[in-house]
Amino acid sequence: MNNPVLCIFRKELRSYFGSPIAYIFITLFLVVTSYLFFMDYFLMEDANMRSYFSFLPWIFLLFVPAISMRLIAEERRLNTIEVILTLPVSDWQFVFGKYLSALAFLIISILLSFPIVIVLYYTGKPDIGPIIGGYTGTVFMGAAYLSIGMYISSITRNQIIAFIVTAILILFFLIIGLPMLLFSIPSWLVPLFRWMSFFDHFISVSRGVIDLRDILYYISVIFIFLILTYNSLKNRT
């Protein structure tokens, strides 16, 4: 198959795994999350992963921008965007290829946390439903983060700026749902803020409950930012 989306996907994935930074990132991600999880797992005497999923939004706050920062900013910096977009590749194919490769990288990283599940089975009798639900929700949330990251990466040539701005934007979407903040705003704004925030949509996910509305929310976020990315590609010099 010579589908351009697939070609770009393969090339990008290759370049992720071709650099040692990818392995360092994945290792760091797994070490930090496992450490945080097992710190109190053995005290709880309860074989579930709820606490694991509940801190992932905060870990992703740094992990996802690191994955997405180079996606398009690097193409702009090296000017390779001029090569690739004058090949028989449409803007949408370019956006999808890029996005799917980053998503694949993220999913691989998440799935590599499987030893935690094994430990759960070894030490107790976990309920597999919430675990699968939690993983699914995590993937959707990460995918939404990534779409934001790719958009930011498409409007700058500088990876560091892309990283920082993405992290700030994700942080914004997280904290507008924090109870602490919701107490201090006019009450008529509360439903809007809660609806907009990643946080609220993630609470049920971390319990392993997949609500169609949450999934729909994530999918809309992804589409909005993919469209924004597509539009920002119009800006060429």
Add this chain to the structure above:
Amino acid sequence: MIEVENISKSYGNTLAVDKISFSVERGEVLGFLGPNGAGKTTVMKILTCFFPPDSGKASLFGHDIEEHPHEIKRLIGYLPENNPLYDDMGVYDYLNFIADIRGIDKSRKQKRIAEMVEICGLNKEIFKDIYELSKGNRQRVGLAQALMHSPDILLLDEPTSGLDPNQIVEIRNLIKEIGREKTVLLCTHILSEVEAACNRTIIINEGRVVAQGTPEEIAQKAMGNLVVYTTLKGDPGDISESLSGIKGVISVKHLRTRENDRHQFILSINRNEDICEEIFMLARDKGYVLSQLHTESSFEKAFSKLTRGGIRNE
């Protein structure tokens, strides 16, 4: 093959291309010449469908650039300015990627990549990463990219910039070779490159076409006359007089005297035919010993006159 009609493009308040029109025939190697910042690269980017013009129309193979960019992209090969490459990729991986995205069939792909490596002289480099390559070899990788699908139209934006003289000659020969079968649009600010490789030239300045034709035609149009240098042995007064007698000679100037009574003259002539033959005959008849005789290419002078003085070919 390529038809450009009145295209304009500006970046913010700067007008980069101002109503340019030209056409390129099949099998032509067209030199696209102009000082830096004249708008050459902008025209290239418009023709490769990287961005649309603000106004005007252009088509390649009859496909309009705004209506059928996908068809055009399939048919052209493009080497952008400064030859951007993915530094972290291997040379082979990159060529493989290009072959895939160009839709080259699996059964022919390896053969085609091998051919490109051969043509572009990348045999030693094929297993290296791109960031390890020298500038000349990067340029070869860029050319291999542009030629992978043997495009009918090749657009090259300053393909020899930053190369050493040997590499320039090699790349130029390669372009000439390609130009035998393909249509090439060669964008450059190096005059000798155009003289060496192109059938026809378009000079643009400040976003407008200021001249087109062969380098000689442009020179003659811009300068009005040609210049001949000759060195003869004999009496300078006599020689000067006889040279002035040749039809078409406007002025004769005694430039300098060299050792052994040899004198160099500079002649201004206003006709196209070969005046050198007549000078040779004259020298033979009068017994002047001829030791130098050549017409100067005033293309360089024409270029600077056209691109600095701002006279237009209208």
